[in-house]
Amino acid sequence: MLRWPSLRRPLDVLFLVTSVALTVYVLVPEIWGNGKTKDYPLWFWAGQQVLRGKGLYPSDPNAYFEFIYPPLPAILLAVPSWFGKIPLYVCLSFLNAAAWWMTSQLSNAMTGSGRIPGAWIAALPGFVTVTFVFDMFDLGQPNLVLLAMMLLGFWWLQNGRPWAAGSMFALATAIKVFPVAVLPYLLWRRRWAAAASMIAFTGVFLFLVPAPIRGFERNVSELSTWYRGMVGSSSEKGFGQRDEQNWSWVNQSIIALTHRLMRPINFNQDDPTKPPRTMNLLDLDFGTANWVVLAVSFLVGLGFVAVLPPPSKVTRRSNAEELGILFCLMTVASPLARQYYFMWLFFPLTVLIHRAAYDPRPAVRSATWLLLALAGGLMMLSFPVFPIYLQAIGNNLAATAVIVAGLVWYIKNPPPTNSDITNMRN
Template sequence: MLRWPSLHRPLDVLFLVTCVALTADVLIPEIWGNGKTKDYPLWFWAGQQVLQGRPLYPGDPNAYFEFIYPPLPAILLAVPSWFGKIPLYLVLSLLNAAAWWITSQLSNAMAGSGRVPDTWVAALPGFITLTFVFDMFDLGQPNLVLLAMMLAGFWWLQHGRALAAGSMFALATAIKVFPVAVLPWLVWRRHWMAAASMVACTGILLFLVPAPVRGFERNVAELSTWYRGMVGSSSEKGFGQRDAQNWSWVNQSIVAVTHRLTRPINWRQDDPAQPPQTMNVLDLDFATANRVVIAVFLAIGLGFIAVLPPPSKLTARSNAEELGILFCLMTIASPLSRQYYFMWLFFPITVLIHRAVYDPRPAARAATWIVLVLAGALMCLSLPLFPLYLQAMGNNLAATIVLVAGLVWHIRRPPLANDNVTNAVN
């Protein structure tokens, strides 16, 4: 099922044209305008810091970090940065284009419907998530590339290549930490080899790979500074170096939305020019709100375990639905889930589209379309047409919960064998 784009397929041509247009959005401002903004200059700065042997972080972990990622991504960025801004931006755009294609191919191949999807079925998830893809190119964020890495890891895991799967999960984690959430699932499902590979490779990528470039002791010191400034920092004001953003409307993680609903937080603190606005229904202190967050995570974790089928009843269909739920949970469990993080809903959406089209039960197909429409409507509330208050309330979080509900229904109520026979006869 996996294939290269073809110039003989109209939708493949549309994909390539779209990628060219999105790449132009990145390069034209840099070549003929005032320079590309968003995160692109930061990536060039990080690469240059490595090339020139300069520090990536300030000496004080409480000071402001320009670069909030582990040292490894800066090492990777240094190679194309050596050639200049335009080559770097072009490489990042090509990576996003390749990741978009790989994500679509792997998502459809792993959807568990037992069918080679029709062309429009295969393309529909890409149309639904197009605004997220635009963000990937426009902002220069790596979440789409990370999604392709994770899907490749699960593809290898399903095909008996546990070591390769673990190494891919490790690479994603070493670039942007939140994919580490896959590790508890690997342990629960007893994928011991993949889990061990992930842990070992993460250590290698964080501690050993940067050492020849930065020096072992310096890399350890920088990694320690990064950990204390990013992972080890949390207070009523915020966390992870971006206090003004992480409690505000831009963050739709479980952590942020729960705090906004349980504490009188100014959800417009991202813009000091705006008057303070709160949306809390409870008035808890910081510690109590954190206990509520822990309770929510515990309930979600136990609920996830409860719906998982036992190993003896696993099928390609249930595997797809299980991974769809896992991708949803990894997205919203990250302490920071900005708009572009929900690019990771691509795979769950693909699985549900396959169910909406190919499930042998007419009622199940109709109900799945309702789930998809409702989730899509909630995601549309992020458009500039609607007030920011709806995003502060967690419209994308709500859309993710709707998708999880649909996947849970399918994983708990698979079609019976006679349903498939009847559908084949019809």
């Protein structure tokens, strides 16, 4: 089912034209304007730091980090950065376009519907998530590439290549840490080879790959500084070097929303020009709010485990629904879940779109389309025409919950088999 884009297919041509247009959007400010903004200059800086043998982080882990990722991404960025900014930006845009195509291909192939979708059904998830794709190109963030990596890993896992799957999960984790959330799932599902591969290759990518370029001791020192500054830092002000974003409306993670509801936090703190605003229902201290976060996270995890079918009853359909829930939970469990993080809803949306199109029960199909419309309506509240309060209370988080509810229902209520239909007719 996986294929290359074809110039004979109108929707493939539309994809190619859109990808070129988004790449041009990235390049025009750099070539004819004042330079591309957002994260692109940072990626060039990180690559140049590696090429010049300079440090990626300040010696003090409490100081401000320009680059908040592990050393491996900087190593990878150094190669195109050697050729200059424009080649780097073209390379990053090409990776986003390739990841967009592979995400669509893999998502449609992994729904377990047993159907080859029509062109419009296959393309529909791309249309409804196009604003997230625009963010990927505009910001230069790697979340779409990470999504394609994770889907490829699960594709390999389903096709009997657990060590290759684990290596892909590890690479995604070594680039941007939040995909590490897949490891507990692998362990729970007793995917021992994939879990072992992920652990081993994470060590390879973090410690061994940068060592020939940075030096082993220097790389370990930088990893230690990065860990203390990013993972090991947390306070009432925030965490992970970006205090002004952590508790503000831009973050729709479970952690952030719980703290905004439990503590009198200014959700306008990302913009000091705006008046302070709070939305808390309770007035707890930081430590108590963290216990609430742990309790909520535990209940969510327990609920996920409870709906998982036993291994003997897993089907391709239920596995797709299970993975759809997993991708939703990995998105909102990340400590920082900005708007573009919800690009990861692409796969669970694809699963539900296939169910809405091909489930044999007419009433269920209609209800699924309504559920998708509700989730889409909630996500549309992120448009700037709506007040940011709607994002502060978690519109995308609510949309994710709606999608999870639909996937849970399908796991618990699979369509009747052919024998069931025959018995009902008799």
